[in-house]
Each structure stands twice: as structure tokens, then as C-alpha cells.
Amino acid sequence: MGRSPATNPFTPGFGNLPRVFAGRKTEFADLELLVDRLAQGIYEQVRLVTGDRGVGKTTLLRELEEEQREAGRWVVRASATRGDAVIGRLCRGLATLLHERDVAAGLARGARDALRRLAGISLGPGGVTVELHEAGTSDRADELEELLAAVGGLARERGTVLLLLVDEAQNIGLDALGDLFHALQEVQGRVVATRDGRSGALRRDALPVGAVVAGLPGLVGRLKNAGSTFGERSKPLPLRGFGEGDMREGLRALAREGGATFDADALELLMAACGGYPYFLHLIGSQMWNAGDGAVITRADAAAGLAAARPLVTDFYEQRLRELGPLQRRYLHAAARLEDRARTTGAIAAALGRRSEQLGSTQQALTAQHGLLRPTGDGRLEFALPGLADHLRATADDA
Ligand SMILES: Nc1ncnc2c1ncn2[C@@H]1O[C@H](COP(=O)(O)OP(=O)(O)OP(=O)(O)O)[C@@H](O)[C@H]1O
Ligand SMILES: [Mg+2]
Structure with missing residues (x-):
């Protein structure tokens, strides 16, 4: 199929997985390392991915989720809205995961009770049931810790890793944020001691529970306000716009994916118009693609695309200003x-x-x-x- 709006590889939007994942090599390698080390029972700090709107936080989490699921890891991703809803979402995600992996029967009694009190969920042979009565617990942090420790233990028994991905964390209410981080911190501090069969040496394994938390740059300040030292204890992964090399490579790869190429002038025009901002890459790139149907996106196409994109970009700024x-x-x-x-x-x-x-x-x-x-x-x-x-x-x- 040739170049046409139907084959347009650019996908303007938010939270959608791009057809080609560009750049982010350092960040992605760090996240893969986190999972690899946890798989060996080695403690790894929570990662805090912060960055402006549209810079690619959700995309990074989703790319990691997809890759790690394929590798057999247990991944639960939840996006936060205001208040404490994210805790219920994480619980539902955990319950669904245990059911899908067919390990629900192995979940300890205490953790089952915690699941019911935290989110009104029961896990039976038939699957996940949400009970009608209100969930309620006096100590959410402890219950969450118990649940995460139990699921982490099951993951360890099965030689895998439990990875929690929390998006839009700036929305979480201060109480829930404090509870979530307290529970994570406690679970990550737990060790399983084993004696080496041959040498007799004692080895301490951390539970294979990792977390990547993403949000707007103000998240770190919110963590401090929640009375949590987690902001300081976790490892920051700040995301900025793409550097020139990543942007150029990403644009070329995307165009190739759709079956066309940029000529050098068109590529430079697009690079300059995007200023490294991932959302604009798709918004403006998409218009340049649709400005012609030749196998090469020319300077003229780029100029026409830029003109077509201008009202959309203006609209985008206006929305943010509103x-x-x-x-x-x-x-x-x-x-x-x-x-x-x-x-x-x-x-x-x-x-x-x-x-x-x-x-x-x-x-x-x-x-x-x-x-x-x-x-x-x-x-x-x-x-x-x-x-x-x-x-x-x-x-x-x-x-
Ligand atoms: N690495 C990438 N490669 C290609 N496209 C990307 C990449 N990262 C982000 N994008 C694209 O940029 C747009 C914005 O990305 P995303 O929704 O992940 O941003 P965000 O930081 O989560 O924003 P928000 O704070 O509004 O949730 C999406 O269309 C996405 O497909
Ligand atoms: Mg997002």
C-alpha cells in the first residue's frame, strides 16, 4: 500500500501506543535492569518517572508493560484519578492477574481478607467477584502490604516478578499516596532467607516486587507533603522531549513503517516545528504525511502540512491556557x-x-x-x- 491517509503511521493523541517506539533507550534500559535484578532477588528502588504532559510517560509505561508481559512477568498497571481510587484499581488488577495466571488458589487467607476489605473483591474458583457491600478497612497501608507481600511471594515461587505501574500519580490523594508508598516500602524491605545447599551460606533475597510510578513534575513535592520519604528514596527518571538524534531516528522509522521517507529538508522542517515534543511529532507529522501521496515526503509537503497543523497546534495551546x-x-x-x-x-x-x-x-x-x-x-x-x-x-x- 502506498502513502495515503489510510497508511498514515502518525497517531496524534495521548496514552496511545505509537506504531514505532522512539528513543528512551537509557530510561528503558534502566527499567529492564530493575526487573532483571528483582528476578534474581536483588532489591531495586521504585522508579519515579516525571515529565510534562505529552512527553511520553504513559507510552513508556505501556511499552514496558507489553515487553514484560511477553516475558512472563506479572504486570499490573493502574492510572490514578482524584482521591484513592487507584488503590482499588490496583487490587482489581492483582486479583485479575492471579486468576488469569491460575494461581488464585495459592493466595493466603490473610491476603484474601485484605483484598476483600480493600476493594470489596473476592477471589473464588470462578474468578473475581466484586461484592456489593462497601469495602472498608481501618488500616489500608497494612492490608495493602499484606496483599502485595503475598502476591510477591507467589511470584517468587513461580520464578517471576510482580511489577506495579502507577500512572497519573499526581492525582492520588495525600492519604492514599502515603499508604501506597508505605506499603511498597515495607514489602520491598522484606527478605526471604535461604541457605545455599552446598556452601551453607545464608542468602537474603528481596521479594520480587517492583514499582514504576509516573506523574507530572509536581509529584515529588506531593510525596513530601504526604509525609513520605519516598520521593527521596526512589530513583528519579525525569523525561524530557526527545534529543535531536532520537527524534530524527524516530521520524524516519515511523515514515518507513508507513511505506515512505522524508527528504532531508522536510525532515528538518518537521524537527524544527516539533522542538523535541513527542505529541507534536505525531500531530504535525500526521499533517505532513497527508499533504501528498508520493513515496517521498518533500519540502513542499512539509510546508503544506505545517500550515494545516498550525490551527491544531494553536488549539492545543489554547486548551492548555483555558x-x-x-x-x-x-x-x-x-x-x-x-x-x-x-x-x-x-x-x-x-x-x-x-x-x-x-x-x-x-x-x-x-x-x-x-x-x-x-x-x-x-x-x-x-x-x-x-x-x-x-x-x-x-x-x-x-x-
Ligand atoms: N517514545 C515514543 N515514541 C513515539 N511516540 C511517542 C513516544 N512517547 C510518546 N509518544 C507519543 O506522544 C504522545 C504523548 O505521549 P503520552 O501520552 O505517553 O504522554 P504523557 O507524558 O503520558 O502525557 P500526560 O501527562 O498528558 O498523560 C502520544 O501520542 C504518544 O504516542
Ligand atoms: Mg499519560
Whole structure:
């Protein structure tokens, strides 16, 4: 099949698995290492994947899930919404997994009770049943620990690893976040001591339970607020946009997948328009693909695609800006009017006729909650979304 909208390999959206997974080699290798080490009974820290919206957190988790499931690992992925719903979701995921792997009968009595109290779930020979009465427990962290330890023990007996993937973790309520991390920490601290048959040496194995938790950059601050030391104890995996090499390779691979190639000029145009941002790669790439039907995506196709993508990109910025309050919008407009090297909190405050201290929570919301600005590390702020500063400069500050 030739190049046509039907064969378009670009898939704009969120949380969808791309046809070709690009880049992320270092992060992915680290996650594979985590699982390999757990499989040998060696303790591994929880990984905290943080990054702005659309940077590829969910994609990374899903790619890992798919690979590890194929390798026979026990993977449970749950996405968090506000409050504590994620704990029930994890429990349902665990119950379904035990049923699918046909090991439910081996689950200890105490863990079964925990499952019922945590999520109103019973596990019988017929499968997973959600009971009608309300779930309720006075000590969620302990119950969760018991359940995870029991499932981890079963995984160990069967020579596999239990891997928990928690997405959108910035949404989890503080209590639930504290309980979840406490339980994980306790389970990971448990050891199984065995004596080597030959040498008689004592070996301590960790339970093969690993976790990868993903969320917006503000997640680390939330963990601190939950009174948990987990932010400090886990290993950070911050995700940024793609570097040039990964972007170029990813774009070429995607085009090949659809049966076409980019000429050099078209590729450079697309690279410049995306600024390394994975979501734009698909949004703009898709339009460039649809701008022609030749086996080579030309400079003219790229220019036409870019023009077609512009309203979509503008729409995307506008959607993000609509989430903001008037003062937050004014703050962003003021930040955009400053040059990159002069964009400090002090300069932004001065432009708004205020003192920096008065705007602390506004800046905090724009960095941690909305992920639109980020600290550069040397006292300045930069825009997290490529092109947003230009968009702000081009539109009036009507807030
Ligand atoms: N490694 C990758 N290779 C190819 N495409 C990718 C990659 N990572 C992300 N994408 C694409 O970018 C888009 C955004 O990715 P994703 O939904 O994973 O971001 P996210 O960080 O989870 O965002 P959010 O915070 O909004 O949930 C998706 O269309 C996805 O397919
Ligand atoms: Mg996501």
C-alpha cells in the first residue's frame, strides 16, 4: 500500500501506543535492569518517572508493560484519578492477574481478607467477584502490604516478578499516596532467607516486587507533603522531549513503517516545528504525511502540512491556557515577553508590578500543577512546551 491517509503511521493523541517506539533507550534500559535484578532477588528502588504532559510517560509505561508481559512477568498497571481510587484499581488488577495466571488458589487467607476489605473483591474458583457491600478497612497501608507481600511471594515461587505501574500519580490523594508508598516500602524491605545447599551460606533475597510510578513534575513535592520519604528514596527518571538524534531516528522509522521517507529538508522542517515534543511529532507529522501521496515526503509537503497543523497546534495551546486562572495567564504572558536569559521570577513579578513572594503560589501552580513552566536550575524559568512563548507573544493578554 502506498502513502495515503489510510497508511498514515502518525497517531496524534495521548496514552496511545505509537506504531514505532522512539528513543528512551537509557530510561528503558534502566527499567529492564530493575526487573532483571528483582528476578534474581536483588532489591531495586521504585522508579519515579516525571515529565510534562505529552512527553511520553504513559507510552513508556505501556511499552514496558507489553515487553514484560511477553516475558512472563506479572504486570499490573493502574492510572490514578482524584482521591484513592487507584488503590482499588490496583487490587482489581492483582486479583485479575492471579486468576488469569491460575494461581488464585495459592493466595493466603490473610491476603484474601485484605483484598476483600480493600476493594470489596473476592477471589473464588470462578474468578473475581466484586461484592456489593462497601469495602472498608481501618488500616489500608497494612492490608495493602499484606496483599502485595503475598502476591510477591507467589511470584517468587513461580520464578517471576510482580511489577506495579502507577500512572497519573499526581492525582492520588495525600492519604492514599502515603499508604501506597508505605506499603511498597515495607514489602520491598522484606527478605526471604535461604541457605545455599552446598556452601551453607545464608542468602537474603528481596521479594520480587517492583514499582514504576509516573506523574507530572509536581509529584515529588506531593510525596513530601504526604509525609513520605519516598520521593527521596526512589530513583528519579525525569523525561524530557526527545534529543535531536532520537527524534530524527524516530521520524524516519515511523515514515518507513508507513511505506515512505522524508527528504532531508522536510525532515528538518518537521524537527524544527516539533522542538523535541513527542505529541507534536505525531500531530504535525500526521499533517505532513497527508499533504501528498508520493513515496517521498518533500519540502513542499512539509510546508503544506505545517500550515494545516498550525490551527491544531494553536488549539492545543489554547486548551492548555483555558485551564488557567486570570493571574496565571497574565504571569505567562509577562514571562513570554521577557527574553530567555532574563526570565527570572523577580523580573516576571516586576513586569506585573508585584513582589516575587506575592506570586509564589502562581508560579508553583504553573510549574508543578500545569507543567507549563520549569525552572532551569540557574534561577530562570523556561517554557516547557515548544512554541508556547511565541504563541503568547502573538496573542493579546486579554486576562
Ligand atoms: N517514545 C515514543 N515514541 C513515539 N511516540 C511517542 C513516544 N512517547 C510518546 N509518544 C507519543 O506522544 C504522545 C504523548 O505521549 P503520552 O501520552 O505517553 O504522554 P504523557 O507524558 O503520558 O502525557 P500526560 O501527562 O498528558 O498523560 C502520544 O501520542 C504518544 O504516542
Ligand atoms: Mg499519560
